[in-house]
Amino acid sequence: EAGVVQSPRYKIIEKKQPVAFWCNPISGHNTLYWYRQNLGQGPELLIRYENEEAVDDSQLPKDRFSAERLKGVDSTLKIQPAELGDSAVYLCASSFGMLTDTQYFGPGTRLTVL
Amino acid sequence: GENVEQHPSTLSVQEGDSAVIKCTYSDSASNYFPWYKQELGKGPQLIIDIRSNVGEKKDQRIAVTLNKTAKHFSLHITETQPEDSAVYFCAASRPRDSNYQLIWGAGTKLIIKP
Numbered sequence: 444e445a446g447v448v449q450s451p452r453y454k455i456i457e458k459k460q461p462v463a464f465w466c467n468p469i470s471g472h473n474t475l476y477w478y479r480q481n482l483g484q485g486p487e488l489l490i491r492y493e494n495e496e497a498v499d500d501s502q503l504p505k506d507r508f509s510a511e512r513l514k515g516v517d518s519t520l521k522i523q524p525a526e527l528g529d530s531a532v533y534l535c536a537s538s539f540g541m542l543t544d545t546q547y548f549g550p551g552t553r554l555t556v557l
Numbered sequence: 558g559e560n561v562e563q564h565p566s567t568l569s570v571q572e573g574d575s576a577v578i579k580c581t582y583s584d585s586a587s588n589y590f591p592w593y594k595q596e597l598g599k600g601p602q603l604i605i606d607i608r609s610n611v612g613e614k615k616d617q618r619i620a621v622t623l624n625k626t627a628k629h630f631s632l633h634i635t636e637t638q639p640e641d642s643a644v645y646f647c648a649a650s651r652p653r654d655s656n657y658q659l660i661w662g663a664g665t666k667l668i669i670k671p
Contacts, residue, residue, distance in 0.1 A: 447600070485646050485661030486601065499658060534600050545591075546659070548600025 445469070447549035449535050455555045461523035464552045468517070468537030475512055476546065477520050478534040486534055492518065522554075530556045559584040561649050563662030571670050576637055578665045580647035581629040587649040590630045591659070592621060595644045604645075605632070634667075642669045 448467040456462050468475050473494050478486035489508065491499040494515035503510065507526070512518040522529055532551040538544040560583040570576045582590075588609040593601035607614045607621045607630065614621050618637075623630040634641055647662040 483664070485648070485664055487661070488658045491658065536600070545603045545606075548602065550598065550600050 447535055447537055447547055449533075449549035449552055451552055452550060453553050453555075455557065456525055457557050458527055459524040461521065462525050462554060463522075464520045464533050464535075464554075466518045466520070466535030466549060468535070469547055472537035472539055472547070473515070474538045474540060474544070475518050476536040476538075477510060477518070478536065480532045480534055480551070482531075489520070525554075525556045527556050530554055559587060559649055559651070559660040561647060561660050561662045563647050563665055565665060566663065567666045567668070569668040569670060570637055572637055572639060574637055576632075576634045576641070576667055578632045578645055578647070578667070579629060580631070580649075580662050581627075582649040582660075583628065584649070584651060585625075585628065586651045587660075588652055589650045590621070590623060591648050592619075592632050593646045593648065595646065595664070597643075601646060637667075637669050639669050639671065642667055 450465050475492040477489040479489055480486045490497055490503045490510050492512045495512050508522055510520045532553050534548055534551045536546040536548045538546045563580045568576055591606035592604050594604045595601040605616050605619050605621050607623050609625055612623055618635045620633040644664045644666050646664045648659040650659045
């Protein structure tokens with residue numbers, strides 16, 4: 444069974460440019476999470492989807508970040524415009540249902556903003 | 558809100574010895590405590606979890622203990638092997654409600670010396 448797929452794996456952009464990350468969760472997983480992980484820190488939740496509904500986006504910087512999960516399957520996270528402080532690893536995870544179900548993580552996208 | 562503190566930040570042990578990583582949490586309503594292992598260039602992977610209705614859980618060389626009164630939980634790895642080298646994260650969450658999410662510790666880099 445395929446795991447969580449993310450692309451691209453690495454992205455280098457200049458500040459003020461837009462960037463998008465894509466995630467395909469494990470088949471059948473209703474819950475999808477986007478996390479940001481800074482170097483030497485644990486992941487921080489950006490947004491959580493239950494099917495196609497964003498049920499927790501309280502930590503998503505909405506002035507520059509947006510996300511969508513059309514049809515309740517794969518998801519895209521966008522940053523526009525990117526800032527230097529956005530450099531981090533962006534992780535996507537999915538779970539079958541409740542938060543206390545195991546979250547399965549993708550390999551992440553390492554973003555470098557120059 | 559919940560706050561999770563993890564110690565030590567780096568742990569170096571001789572191969573074959575045991576390793577212990579400790580976490581404390583602040584929210585007495587938290588009831589789910591997973592441990593994740595993150596290898597370089599990969600997303601976190603669940604290795605063991607415990608719920609607040611039990612005090613200890615074991616899976617081969619890995620065990621987790623929970624002290625609800627003191628609000629701390631620990632990861633124990635026995636007979637450490639080189640492949641145990643990684644960053645380990647603890648996390649905690651409240652019961653499922655509209656604002657729940659996993660709160661992560663800062664991570665412990667475990668180094669297994671040959």
